[in-house]
Amino acid sequence: MTEALPKSATASREAEELATRPKIVGASVKRTEDPRLLTGKGAYVDDRKVPGMLHVAFRRSDHSHALIKAIDCGAARDADGVVAVFTAEDMREVNAVFATSRMKNYYATPITGLAIGKVRYVGEPVVGVIAQSRYLAEDALELVDITYEPLPVVIDPEEAAKPSSALLHEEANTNVLCSREFKTGDAEAAIASAAVRVSGRFRFHRKTPTAMENRTYLAEYEPGRDELTLYTSSQVPGIIRDALSDAFDMPGSQLRVVAPDVGGGFGGKASLYPEEIFVAFAARRLGRAVKWTSDRMEDLAATSQGFDQIVNAELALDAEGNAIALRAEVIGDVGAYSIYPWTAVIEPVQVVSFLPGPYKIANYLGRVRGIATSKPPTGPYRGVGRPTSTFVTERLMDMAAQRLGMDPITLRLRNMIQPDEFPHRIGSGIIWDQCAFTECLNAACGKADYQELRARQAEARAAGRWFGIGVACYAELTGIGSRISVAPGMPINTGTETAKIAIDSTGAVTAAFGVTAMGQGLETTLAQVVAEHLGGRVEDIRVIQGDSAAVPNATGSYASRSAVLAGGAATLAAQEVKEKIIRAASHLLEAASEDLVVEDGKVSVVGTDRTLTFRQLARAVYLEMGRIPADKREELTSTKTYDPVFGTSATAAHLAVVEINPDTYEIKLERFVVAEDCGRLINPMIVDGQVHGGVAQGIGAALYEEVVYNDEGQNVTASLVDYVIPTATEVPLIDVVHIEAESVTTLNGFRGMGEGGTIGAPAAVANAVADAVAPLGIDILELPISPERLFRLIESSKNHKDSSHGHET
Amino acid sequence: MKPPPFDYLAADCVEAAVQALAGAGGDGKLIAGGQSLMPMLNFRLLRPSILIDINRIPDLAYIRDDGNEICIGPLARHRMLETSDVIARQFPVLHEAMGYVAHLAIRNRGTIGGSLSHADPAAELPMMSLLLDACLVVQSLSGRRTITARDFFLGALTTALEEGDMLVEVRLPKLPKGTGWAFEEVARRSGDFALASVAVIIGSDGDRISDLRIGMMGIGETPMRALDAERILTGQRYSEATVTAAVEAIRAAVEPNTDLHASAEYRRHLVGVLAQQALARAWARLREATQ
């Protein structure tokens, strides 16, 4: 494209772009929600208090797998302050909700408010006690008497897949809730004849999202109108509204689902929960407002968990280091239920789908099974499957580099899809539109001064220190449109978003969306997009989101979609409102449309002092009848839906530097660099924040966080003392480089970037740790890698080498 | 996670507190900083009939120089010990250890009385009281008595305190000038309970080791002194060989637990590494001070 233009023309165009650029979109505007959120003036669900409000406490299963033989609620009903005690028996008229899918070999489990007949994980709600206070409800819980008949615990997914295993859902006839295969070329044959093969059994343990705000639900009911409003700390109020409409056979006009300020989600608030169904049911049954606020114990027991995959994978290369085949078998331990609407296999299917990553690998065979176990359901977790696929592929790349005696960066650059090779279809069928693979990797290495790091490593090794450098490269699909969103065959549409923008009679601008911020600054970024295309001021634009009543159809925020989809819809609607402003102003100011500019909340005639503020204009349109002829008067509103149809990708390269204490095996992250491409930046400061947060979570996944279920199916990491998350002291400074290769497939060139940090970091950290201990002949195949695990790996490799050798002193 | 019902009394003097404690017949609990007690109540692991709040009793939060001893009131907060000049001067090892106790917010509330009475096997203050030969003054309806730190810690979360007892003072005998010291700890994250920790104070008699005390925690049901290792080193010149022998004695003596965060083997490995580092550092500090 640039070739057609003479050099000077290109240069002057760049200069022009620079001069006109970051005024609104592209500027690091301070987050407009922060004064509210940071001074304790946010309004979360638990902050909402209504007269006569009742409180729920759940009696949860203490069995991993058992039949419910009898429930005696008599004493609890008589307890102080108790208004009602409900079991599944009381909820018979509520329809079960199913995460259906057109996938073959898939079984959708029923989702209900309380367990029916059987419990399938420790922490599953069985009885709901409703009382005047949470204290009294918890006191009464102890009086509920449940008789269980224990069934075999189903903990190991590989055992659970065997026909001999006890079944969690008898009707499914198997614990394998889904199995799929992805195939391109002939991987088996290519592997058999390859010069170099590296393989491993990779294990990424179970994780939980741990949002700062626990899940909280408050249902308010108006008996006179049979109207139910659910305030929920959810990422997906639109999806919840539609699901409740099915569960209660209620029209959407009588059901409103509102997510007010939400304190983090990370995927854990992106699904429908039994407690949401229960609270809505109880409010309607009792005709009173009913609130449930999860405590941390319940959050760790019953919020959807993430990861938990075993991946047996093998990568084959020729003698020059060209990857020729990848074969993988993914086993996903998906827990007891198929979560709504994403299904149980959202994580493991994404793992096989993304394993080929940024590389040209002609032959691919990926098999996946999602296996039910008696643990809480897994669901989407920031990065969804890709932290695991990236961990596996990027470890294999490093293992191959080591085997070939090549530098891991050189090997990656050789195998990456090059800038002129897009669009490229990888072996699982995913098509990369235009990804900045080599650009990101080169930028990350440049920023970190990779050669210098290798020199430091040589010095450190000579001095007996364990110093490691690890990189990880990946791409993800973001901002997906309707064509990709239908692929999994789910009963929802994740491929479109709607924006409704209105200037009212006071001149105020309100922009309403179906997306939901849970801390990521959407109020600011969407206001920036609206301001840019409308000619308004960021601070004047009131963004409404997280309300199912705002637009006719919406889902929420997940899958790195909101900037692309809601940003696209905002653009279209703002452009239309601006056209209406210009038409009205052209009348009022008696000027040709071409001579009008809309900027900073004013419309002016170029080169004159004739100006109307939005307020003056709105009064003229709506109130001062006669100033615009009746047939020319238009409401200053627009509702637009944006569908990117296919969507786009986003890319990054992560580079981690670690030093391990060779005596204590403590792992210290010294440096972290991310070079990322999320297309055109709306707000670089917010993008940096998202990367930092994502990387922190990835560091947690790599080094600290693991949900552990013992053989009895009890969660032994049931508090934040034992479920260890990184804090500010465990996260190094993170450098972020922006590549900003605008997407050609989305409006404005935006790409989604909310999840990426979590995708690359675990693999980069794993590679850095593996690099640090490489001289000991140790591979890292299991995450998180704790000092304890490292100790055991080192001990067993020592014992391997010298069986008579005891403890090192 | 709400506590079961309980009665509440804000005691205004020690006498009232021990009176109420006796009145509850073993069913009462004192509450100081609440940093250990509140979680146990909220998990419903404890069901006291009455909580006796000692926070409003005046004059219990002090650090006083009594000539031969430093006396500390039971309500002295962790943060007060951490920032006290008296402590930093007299017991730099304690000053250093306080920085490892939990996080700032918890240190602002948590008390020395609560920490010692709670007796977590991986808590710094119980180990420090053992290392520094503390005397713990206890009061009940039948009067005051003193228990040495050595006799105080009986097991994990178990002490020599009896039903009606309140810990009312901690006395730390001063150390000779120029005592060498070191504190070493490994935890999963900064502020977490230790996986293993070793603290050392050391003196010298000419070029020989004397007045050596080695404290350890995280490697058993209570904090411990490494008596075998102390014996091996005391009276010897400092050398790599004697230190190695002492470290081996420590590893042989400890019987750590395996839990989620560390296996017994890893803890045994760690305690040896930390002992070696602590001895080296303490000896170096001693040499520096006596040169």
Ligand SMILES: Cc1cc2nc3c(=O)[nH]c(=O)nc-3n(C[C@H](O)[C@H](O)[C@H](O)COP(=O)(O)OP(=O)(O)OC[C@H]3O[C@@H](n4cnc5c(N)ncnc54)[C@H](O)[C@@H]3O)c2cc1C
């Ligand atoms: C997240 C977290 C991390 C922590 N990490 C650490 C750590 O790394 N290291 C560490 O040492 N501690 C740690 N703690 C514990 C903290 O130091 C506590 O403050 C301390 O253990 C108890 O002190 P308290 O004053 O809060 O006691 P409380 O919780 O009020 O009481 C604890 C127990 O002592 C009894 N008690 C209190 N005062 C007296 C008294 N005067 N006489 C007799 N009995 C009494 C109470 O009845 C109760 O049984 C941590 C706590 C938390 C919540």
